[in-house]
């Protein structure tokens with residue numbers, strides 16, 4: 068199941084609530100023709116930056132020709148960015164293609180393996196692994212920091228002779244929290260080659276904690292780890308589907324065998340190059356995200372609702388009751404917010420929109436408090 072996409076269809080629309088003395092406008096969502104504001108899939112609601120749009124339009128000129136399968140220019144740009152060899156880069160149709168492929172590699176290369184991951188975390192890998200039937204081992208996040216319980220995961224991996232696919236999402240989706248990079252690095256450095264690590268850094272660019280860093284270089288050096296990155300989040304390219312892995316060249320070669328050929332598509336390739344060449348994209352997105360987060364933290368503090376410290380473009384916060392009811396009421400108020408996560412029945416994952424959009428959501432939440440719903 069893709070936790071980025073709510074399996075619950077927007078609920079039936081009731082009367083739109085009055086919020087701070089004004090009724091939410093239809094333009095803000097609430098009818099089937101005019102769906103609720105989408106704050107659910109951790110996308111970048113600022114839209115596709117102009118420099119990327121221009122690059123895509125220009126790329127139409129050559130769109131009738133099969134693309135360069137090696138994506139030489141993009142590969143070089145990414146290799147330079149990560150200070151690794153070009154043959155350490157593997158492109159994918161979004162980073163989810165690389166998640167799927169990493170499972171395929173493990174499944175064909177040997178006997179049984181276990182899938183070890185945190186709970187809650189990004190669950191896409193579970194669906195991809197399912198056809199191969201690995202034992203799923205979920206280790207709860209630490210309750211004080213909401214970081215991965217690295218020691219607990221390590222114990223789980225070591226107590227069984229089976230191979231393990233270890234998934235570490237840092238920052239973690241859906242909590243937005245960080246796991247100390249040193250702990251992950253130390254574990255990988257001492258791990259048996261039977262243990263294969265997928266470190267998902269989908270939200271890397273949003274983090275400004277000075278202790279945080281990428282493990283891409285470590286991945287390029289060690290055959291049992293890959294680092295995943297995506298253009299879907301800060302670069303606003305979720306619909307264009309470009310992601311990549313950084314891996315040891317031998318591992319990269321193993322992964323490439325399972326890729327569908329001729330990818331990424333020419334327009335995505337050009338879009339990604341434009342994204343890398345325009346540093347203002349990240350700066351603009353960070354500014355907006357910080358402001359939006361401040362709005363969200365402000366109202367949650369005002370209402371006394373617990374919030375996890377977010378290092379991403381989404382925030383996990385308490386809703387003071389069953390999350391499914393909250394999600395339904397928010398949909399009625401014109402806001403499609405994240406779906407329930409089993410381990411956190413009274414919390415909601417809220418994807419950040421623009422600061423103005425979050426002010427609208429904050430007004431709705433205040434209204435919920437007046438109604439004693441949160």
Ligand SMILES: Cc1ncc(COP(=O)(O)O)c(C=O)c1O
Nearest residue numbers: 071161162163189269297299310
């Ligand atoms: C942690 C994490 N990894 C990977 C992805 C998938 O990204 P992509 O669009 O590159 O497939 C997501 C999407 O929400 C995510 O949250």
